[in-house]
Amino acid sequence: MADDAGMKVDEVVDGRGLFCPGPLMELIKSIQLKPVGTVLAVLSTDEGSAKDIPAWIQKVGQEYIKTDKKDGYWEVIVKKIK
Known part of the structure; x- marks a missing residue:
């Protein structure tokens, strides 16, 4: 999967519908x-x-x-470096 800028995304963590801190905990x-x-x-x-x-x-x-606002949700892209 690639985001709009063409960056290769290896894993999608879908926290839509969860309230804070749910998406962070899933990440x-x-x-x-x-x-x-x-x-x-x-x-x-x-x-x-x-x-x-x-x-x-x-x-x-x-x-x-980066963070992108999509249609009704946010997409936050992160990379594990350590």
């Missing part, structure tokens, strides 16, 4: 199981995720790539 569970270099797209209908996920990613030393 935490998923990222722990993935190898370094994995690019994840987190989908969330909770607006707070657009701020919370990038803040958490930077806090734990992973790579925040």
